[in-house]
Amino acid sequence: MLDLTPKEVSERKALRINPAKTCQPVGAIYAALGVHKCMPHSHGSQGCCSFHRMYLTRHFKEPAIAASSSFTEGSSVFGGGANIKASVKNIFDMYKADIIAVHTTCLSETIGDDLNSFIQEIDIPEGKYVVHTNTPSYVGSHVTGFGNMISGFIKYLAKSTKVSNGKLNIMPGFVNPGDMREMKRLADLMGASYIMLPDTSGVLDAPMTGHYDMYPRGGTKIEDIISMGDSKITFALGELTCEAPANTLEKKCGVPYKTMPLPMGVAATDAYIMALSQFTKNEVPYEIEEERGQLVDIMLDGHPYFHNKSVAIYGDPDTVLGITALVLEMGMIPKYIVTGTPGDAFNKKAEELFEQAGVTGCVAKAAGDLFELHQWIKNDPVDVMIGGTHGKHIARAEDIPLVRAGFPILDRYVHSMMAIVGYKGAIRLVELILTALMDRQDRDCNEEDMEMIM
Amino acid sequence: MSSMEKVLDKYSSKVYKNRKAHILEKTDELQSITADVRTVPGIMTNRGCCYAGCKGVVLAPIKDAAIIVHGPIGCSFYTWGTRRHKAKGDENTKNFLEYCFSTDMQEADIVFGGEKKLRQAIKEVVEIFNPATVMICSTCPVGLIGDDIHAVAAEAEALYGIKVMAFSCEGYKGVSQSGGHHIASNGLIKHVIGTGDTRVPKQFAINILGEYNIGGDGWEINRVLKRIGYDIICSIPGDGSYEEMRNAHVADLNLVQCHRSINYVAEMMQVQYGIPWLKVNFIGVNGTIETLRSIAKYFDDEGLTAKTEEVIADEVAMIIDDMEYYKTKLKGKTAAIFLGGSRSHHYQTLLKDLEMETVLAGYEFGHRDDYEGREVIPNIKHDGDSKSIESITVSKVPDKYKVRLSEERYAKLKEEINLEYYGGLIKDVEKGVIIVDDLNHFETEEFLKLLKPDVFFAGIKDKYVAQKGGTLSRQLHSYDYSGPYAGFAGAVNFARDVTMGISTPAWGLVKAPWKTEPTLTGQVAGGEV
Numbered sequence: 001m002l003d004l005t006p007k008e009v010s011e012r013k014a015l016r017i018n019p020a021k022t023c024q025p026v027g028a029i030y031a032a033l034g035v036h037k038c039m040p041h042s043h044g045s046q047g048c049c050s051f052h053r054m055y056l057t058r059h060f061k062e063p064a065i066a067a068s069s070s071f072t073e074g075s076s077v078f079g080g081g082a083n084i085k086a087s088v089k090n091i092f093d094m095y096k097a098d099i100i101a102v103h104t105t106c107l108s109e110t111i112g113d114d115l116n117s118f119i120q121e122i123d124i125p126e127g128k129y130v131v132h133t134n135t136p137s138y139v140g141s142h143v144t145g146f147g148n149m150i151s152g153f154i155k156y157l158a159k160s161t162k163v164s165n166g167k168l169n170i171m172p173g174f175v176n177p178g179d180m181r182e183m184k185r186l187a188d189l190m191g192a193s194y195i196m197l198p199d200t201s202g203v204l205d206a207p208m209t210g211h212y213d214m215y216p217r218g219g220t221k222i223e224d225i226i227s228m229g230d231s232k233i234t235f236a237l238g239e240l241t242c243e244a245p246a247n248t249l250e251k252k253c254g255v256p257y258k259t260m261p262l263p264m265g266v267a268a269t270d271a272y273i274m275a276l277s278q279f280t281k282n283e284v285p286y287e288i289e290e291e292r293g294q295l296v297d298i299m300l301d302g303h304p305y306f307h308n309k310s311v312a313i314y315g316d317p318d319t320v321l322g323i324t325a326l327v328l329e330m331g332m333i334p335k336y337i338v339t340g341t342p343g344d345a346f347n348k349k350a351e352e353l354f355e356q357a358g359v360t361g362c363v364a365k366a367a368g369d370l371f372e373l374h375q376w377i378k379n380d381p382v383d384v385m386i387g388g389t390h391g392k393h394i395a396r397a398e399d400i401p402l403v404r405a406g407f408p409i410l411d412r413y414v415h416s417m418m419a420i421v422g423y424k425g426a427i428r429l430v431e432l433i434l435t436a437l438m439d440r441q442d443r444d445c446n447e448e449d450m451e452m453i454m
Numbered sequence: 455m456s457s458m459e460k461v462l463d464k465y466s467s468k469v470y471k472n473r474k475a476h477i478l479e480k481t482d483e484l485q486s487i488t489a490d491v492r493t494v495p496g497i498m499t500n501r502g503c504c505y506a507g508c509k510g511v512v513l514a515p516i517k518d519a520a521i522i523v524h525g526p527i528g529c530s531f532y533t534w535g536t537r538r539h540k541a542k543g544d545e546n547t548k549n550f551l552e553y554c555f556s557t558d559m560q561e562a563d564i565v566f567g568g569e570k571k572l573r574q575a576i577k578e579v580v581e582i583f584n585p586a587t588v589m590i591c592s593t594c595p596v597g598l599i600g601d602d603i604h605a606v607a608a609e610a611e612a613l614y615g616i617k618v619m620a621f622s623c624e625g626y627k628g629v630s631q632s633g634g635h636h637i638a639s640n641g642l643i644k645h646v647i648g649t650g651d652t653r654v655p656k657q658f659a660i661n662i663l664g665e666y667n668i669g670g671d672g673w674e675i676n677r678v679l680k681r682i683g684y685d686i687i688c689s690i691p692g693d694g695s696y697e698e699m700r701n702a703h704v705a706d707l708n709l710v711q712c713h714r715s716i717n718y719v720a721e722m723m724q725v726q727y728g729i730p731w732l733k734v735n736f737i738g739v740n741g742t743i744e745t746l747r748s749i750a751k752y753f754d755d756e757g758l759t760a761k762t763e764e765v766i767a768d769e770v771a772m773i774i775d776d777m778e779y780y781k782t783k784l785k786g787k788t789a790a791i792f793l794g795g796s797r798s799h800h801y802q803t804l805l806k807d808l809e810m811e812t813v814l815a816g817y818e819f820g821h822r823d824d825y826e827g828r829e830v831i832p833n834i835k836h837d838g839d840s841k842s843i844e845s846i847t848v849s850k851v852p853d854k855y856k857v858r859l860s861e862e863r864y865a866k867l868k869e870e871i872n873l874e875y876y877g878g879l880i881k882d883v884e885k886g887v888i889i890v891d892d893l894n895h896f897e898t899e900e901f902l903k904l905l906k907p908d909v910f911f912a913g914i915k916d917k918y919v920a921q922k923g924g925t926l927s928r929q930l931h932s933y934d935y936s937g938p939y940a941g942f943a944g945a946v947n948f949a950r951d952v953t954m955g956i957s958t959p960a961w962g963l964v965k966a967p968w969k970t971e972p973t974l975t976g977q978v979a980g981g982e983v
Contacts, residue, residue, distance in 0.1 A: 002552050003543075004583055014574035015582075016527060016558035023528030045594055045625035046493065047503025051532035053915050058536075063918045065895070070495045073842040076598065076626040087496030093466050094497070094896050106526050107594035107626060110564060137526035138559050138595070210964045212899065212923035340527075371553075390534075393552050410536075 001397035005371060007378040017371035018390065020314050021340025024135035024145025025103050026052040027174065029066050031149035032101035034180075034198020036219030039097035040066040041087060043080055043115065043132075044105025059408040060177075060204040060416050065214060067091055067100075071107060080108055084118050092125055095214060099222055102132035103149060109136040129222060131156035141341040142407075143241050143316050146174045150197060150245035157222065158229035160253035165230040168194040168279050169255065171246055173238025173262050173318050174407065175421060177201040177218075182419035183237070183263065183272075189288055190276040195224045195231060205417045229253030235275060238262045238318035240345055261349075263421045264322030264429075265329050266295060272422075291423040298427060299330055302434045305454070307331040309437060314338040314373055314387040315406035317346045317366065323386055323405060324350065326426055328357040330433070335362055335382050342367040370394065384436055401436040405429065457904040458888055461897055469494055476891040480883050486830070487880075489891045490821040492629040492839055498895035500792070500818050500915055504843075505529055507634025507819075508623035509591040511715060512642075515539035515666055515691040516699070517549045520585035523556045524572050524603060525593025529625070530556035538932050539666045540673070541693040548585060555579060559595065568601045576610045576618065587617040587696045589641075597624035617696070619645040622844070630819035630892075632714065632795065633843040639718035640846045642690065642699065647723065648854055650700025656685040658753050661705040663720055663731070664712030664796070667692030669937020674944050675736045681765050682746065683758060690719060703727040703854050707752055709734045709745075713876045714795030714817075714824050724874070726851045730858055733872040736940045738803030739770065739777060748871040754863075769942040780949035781808050787908040787956065790814035790901065792893045792916070793930050795824055799879040801911065801930065804939075808949055812883055813905045816890035820879075825889065827878040895919070909952060924964065926955045 025042055029052050032040035042049035049068035056064035067090075069075070069083035084102065091100055102115060115132040124130050133152030135145040150171060170187065172180045181201040187194050202218020228234075228249060234257035236246035246257035263272035269292070277284055310333045313320050317339040324334045334354075339346055343366050350364030363376065374394045385391050386403045389410045395402035409415050419425035438454060445451075455463070458479050462470055475488035493499040502510070510533040513521055523530035534554035543549030557575045559568050576588055588610065590603050607620035621641050623634045660679070665672045672692040679686060687705040688698035708720045708731040720731035732748060735741040743766050750762040788811045791798045798815045805812055822830050859867065867873045880889060888905070890897060898916055902925050910920040910927040920927035928934055928951060936951050938944040 004548055004550070004553070006582065010578075010582060012578050014557060014571045015522070015578040016530075016554075016556045018534075018554050019527050019531055019556065019558065021527060022531040023526050026528070041496075045503040045505075046499060046501050046630070047506045047625040048528070050500065050502040050506070050915070051528065054536070054913075055532060057914050057918060061918065063922065064915075065498065067496050067498050070493045070497075070499065071626045072492055072629065072839050073626050074838060076594070083495040086494065090466075090469060090494060090496030094464075094469070105594070106528075106564075107598070110595040110598045136561070136564075137528050138561050138564050141527070206922070208922065208960075208964055210922075210924040212919055214899075 002374060002393050005374050005378070007375060009372065009375045009379070016369055019340050019369050020338055020390070021141035021143075022055070023106070023137035024140060024142060024148065025105055025137060026055055027142035027145030028101070028103035028133060028135045028149035029053075029064070030056060030174070030200065031146045031198045032103070033064060033203055034200040034219055035099060035101065035153065035225070036221050037098035037215040038219065039091050039095055039100050041069070041091065041100050041102045042066055042105060043069045043084055043102055043113065044107040045071045048105045055408060058410040061413060062204045062206065063212070064204070067095070069108075076107060076111060079111060080113050081118050084115070085122055088122050088124070088130055092128055097215070098127075099129040099131065101149060101152065102130065103135040103145065103152070104132075105135070106137040109134065129156065143174050143341050147241050147244045150242070151248040153197065153225050154228065154245060154249045154252060157225045158249055158253050159226050160229040163230060164232055165227050166193060167227070167231045168192050169228050169231045169234035169249070170194050170196040171234060171236050171242035172196055172199070173241045174316050175238070175262065175319070176416040176419070177203065177205040178417040178419045179421045179425065182422040182425055186273065186288065186422050187276055189285055190273065191280045191282045192276050195228050196220060197225055197228065229255065231255050233258060233279060235260060237272070239349070240317040240343060261325065262318045262322040265326030265426055266292070266423070267329065268322060268325055269421070269423050269426065288423070295423040295427050295430070298430055302430065303331060305434055305437050305441075308333060309383040310335040312336040312338075312373060312377060312382045312385045314370060314391055317341050317343065319406045321346070321349050321353065322421070323429070324353055326429060327433075328353060328359065330430065333359055333362065335380070336373055336376050337362070337364045338368040338370070338373045339366050340369060384433060386433070401440050403429075403432045403436050405432070457901065460904060461900040464900065469497070478889050480880060480885050480887045480889060482885065485826070485880060487822060487825045487889060487891055489817070489825060490629060490632060490819070490840065491837065493892055499892055500894070500913060501630040501892060503625035503631065504627040504634040504637065505591060505593055505623045505625045506533070507631030507715070508621050508638040509533055509634070510537060511631060511666070512635055512638035512691055513589055513591065513621070515541060516694055516696055517541040517543060517551055518547050518586040518695040518697060519589050520550050520553070520555060520579045520583055520587070521589045521591060522572070522575055522579060523591050523593060524568060524596050524601065525557065525559055526595065527556050527558045529593040530554050538668045538935070539692055540670050541667065547695050547697065548583070550583075550585065564595055564599060567599060568596060569606055572601065572603065572606050573610065576606070580614045580616070585616070587619070590618070590620040592620070592622050592624055594625045597622060597626070617645060628843045629839045632819040632821065635715040636718050636843050636845070639716060639722075640844055642719060643722045643726070643846070643848060646696060646699045647719070648700070648703040648726065648851060650697070653687060653701035653704050655687060655704045655706070658683060658755070658758060659685040659687050659705045660707045660709055660749070661687050661702050662689045663708050663710045664716030665689055665692045665736070666712070668931070669933045669939065671736070671938040671940035671944060674938040674941040678742070678746070678765065678769060678941055682761050684749075690716065703729070705729055706858050707732060707749070709749065711736060712796040714820055717876070722848045726848050726855065728855045728857055730864070731874055733876040735800050735803060737800040737944075739773070739807045739942060739945050741800065741803035742941050743770075751871050752867060752873070773942050773946050776946045777807065777949060780946070780953050783953045783956070784949060785809040786811065788813045788905070789909050789911060790905060790907040791911040791930070792816045792818070792890070792898070793911065793913070794818050795820040797930055799824070799882060802879075802882050804945055804948060807945060812887055813907050814888040814890060814901055815879060815883055816893045817879070818892060820891065823876065823878060825878050825880050825891070827881065828876050899923070908956060928952060928955055
């Protein structure tokens with residue numbers, strides 16, 4: 001397993017090996033699927049759209065729709081104006097979407113297609129919408145594309161009527177539908193009236209009914225996106241993912257925003273709850289207090305098994321930072337934390353977390369890759385790894401337990417329905433980490449040391 | 455109105471006109487279909503791109519090649535470990551299948567050109583891994599900004615003393631993955647096949663072409679072929695290696711499993727080295743038996759023929775009980791099957807083995823010859839899209855060319871077996887079966903509703919669409935992470951998996967009881983119920 005990876009780390013200037021990121025458009029499609037009756041549309045070659053649909057389907061085990069401009073060599077020379085025009089007509093005709101969310105690809109970006117003017121020239125049926133965003137694959141990552149698509153919806157749709165709707169906007173970060181559900185449940189418990197954009201719950205975790213519905217019940221309603229311009233405040237959860245779209249909304253409609261880390265672990269969930277409380281002026285109900293207390297309780301109960309254990313965490317920047325915050329609260333050492341997404345803000349935030357917790361010798365790296373992470377582990381191993389499917393080869397090669405969390409997880413079921421945010425989500429993550437470590441002890445200990453009670 | 459007309463009827467006139475030519479209902483007459491032309495924009499096609507066909511399909515299984523994808527990160531990421539073409543390395547053969555190499559182009563590389571970064575990436579891959587060969591695959595922006603990957607490859611080859619080859623397989627070329635298969639095949643012919651001189655063939659030396667070892671199919675096929683006594687020179691490309699492929703020209707016969715993706719290599723090797731090719735099908739019990747007998751006929755050796763029959767009898771004996779059992783579960787079940795460019799045909803034999811009935815079949819990126827047979831090749835019209843795919847002309851390589859068959863024997867074999875011939879899908883389906891080229895999401899939904907097959911064999915993008923609608927879907931690109939499905943043992947695996955899918959108890963739990971039974975029970979006022 002990964003036998004060709006040398007232990008010696010060499011500096012690489014050009015070669016990316018075993019990346020911990022993918023390109024912008026897949027994030028844009030994921031965000032667009034979180035809008036009700038929306039058809040994501042990829043303006044580029046067919047392959048992009050096909051790859052993205054496959055990836056999302058493999059992660060969620062759900063249909064992931066998206067159409068393509070199906071560029072040919074001719075379109076690449078003369079521009080894709082005719083392609084997008086034909087696409088829009090066919091999508092409204094055949095797939096009865098209410099809104100088409102177009103994103104670009106490295107192909108249409110490189111030839112400089114001007115989607116703004118293309119869309120203006122299209123005859124859009126009454127009551128239907130076409131929005132777009134630019135998602136050059138050679139900038140940022142899938143996380144950037146997710147944020148850009150949210151900005152695209154806001155730029156085209158959000159309006160300020162100067163009359164407040166009294167609501168809170170929640171931008172949930174690049175998280176699973178299960179996480180979005182949990183964020184909404186907590187907001188409901190706090191009595192908040194809110195609009196979440198995007199909201200893939202009810203879309204990418206839709207139930208089996210025996211009837212295929214191209215547009216399941218979930219997703220942010222178009223009228224709600226329009227109304228976001230009249231909201232009182234936006235919570236941008238996942239600072240590195242959602243600050244940009246929250247900022248877009250502020251600029252366009254004057255809605256102020258508050259950035260927060262993803263509500264992962266005790267303190268970050270506390271911050272989310274406190275912010276909700278400040279917004280609603282409601283006291284925190286017992287139900288939430290109870291969940292928080294349960295989380296802290298299991299952290300105390302289980303601590304002998306995870307205290308001071310070292311962990312490698314990899315994946316998307318806000319998710320990795322969120323999990324890092326949780327493991328630090330558990331008394332673990334996040335020895336290596338890696339995201340493929342570029343941006344120094346990740347490193348800075350990680351250093352802040354390390355410093356707050358008083359841990360030293362931990363390494364954080366943005367624009368890193370799993371090949372390098374493996375080399376670090378070869379030189380100085382960890383007790384457990386936390387991240388997506390692509391780390392499983394390292395886990396096997398180095399015989400390290402792997403806890404799956406984040407995106408993408410292609411090799412397990414159910415995960416995308418189960419939250420890792422909120423106190424309940426943290427309880428789940430703590431359980432997964434505990435079980436991984438304790439199963440390991442049961443597997444590795446001497447026969448005479450096998451414990452009946454742990 | 456036939457189901458075909460019902461589906462087409464829902465289209466706007468422009469789309470109707472386009473799609474009508476891609477759909478037919480099998481009749482007794484000679485039928486023609488439109489295929490390998492561009493997809494209507496906005497239609498949710500299952501097709502991928504040229505890059506997917508070149509790097510993702512044909513090159514990716516070559517285990518000892520370090521394939522650097524020159525472009526932004528996505529294209530490389532999506533073809534990393536996603537296709538189940540299994541391979542094993544050994545002490546002499548490095549296996550790069552667990553690795554993903556990309557130049558991860560950034561904005562500055564697009565603006566100022568990416569050649570410098572590519573050069574550096576090759577240097578790094580050579581220094582860290584010392585691979586047998588380096589392959590470079592370009593993605594859309596590379597062609598647009600004009601990076602000369604071929605010049606970079608030639609330069610690197612001279613510098614590092616290993617084979618470095620470049621493939622211009624930008625995603626916008628052609629109309630589907632198919633163009634990429636052709637470009638990859640051209641590269642293997644130009645740079646790999648015929649460059650080795652280390653392999654001395656034994657008796658009955660063969661290559662297996664267009665077998666990708668998905669789920670270990672190739673290993674199961676090889677097991678049977680080796681039992682019979684064939685000397686397998688190489689597999690192109692499943693579990694194949696650059697080092698082995700270099701010697702492919704010493705074989706005496708090329709077996710072609712996937713006609714669509716690899717017929718180019720077979721044809722060019724025939725011209726260059728005089729190696730005849732045989733269209734085979736290792737899917738299904740009867741398909742495999744017929745194939746084994748055809749290969750034996752080609753070699754025309756008494757011992758080989760006897761051994762072939764002995765192995766067939768033995769292999770069949772091992773699976774017959776299981777197959778008979780599964781037949782009782784699957785007989786009469788109907789299937790729709792929509793796959794890439796050959797599989798939809800291959801699986802017809804296996805479905806027949808199990809007495810299942812096909813109601814719809816089609817290819818994502820097949821050409822007319824894959825539907826109608828190679829006899830239509832001279833009549834296929836080429837358009838701008840197909841002309842954008844590199845086509846090369848090769849000639850006899852005098853010192854390596856060998857005549858394998860006399861003219862007489864060649865003519866006789868042409869009568870008896872599929873020697874350098876492929877008859878296509880249409881001939882092998884029953885009357886009334888719907889054939890659809892480039893089946894799209896809309897048609898999938900509509901046909902599933904109208905034809906109500908018991909199982910839909912397709913890919914991951916369709917799978918959950920079908921299942922949400924109540925139709926079992928099994929992936930036949932990836933076998934839903936099961937397999938092998940090829941050969942004798944594979945047929946049982948397939949039958950077991952389909953039976954499992956049809957009989958899993960969850961199908962019976964879809965409807966909640968309150969949807970069918972009254973939940974409110976009350977009392978009639980003044981009386982007892």
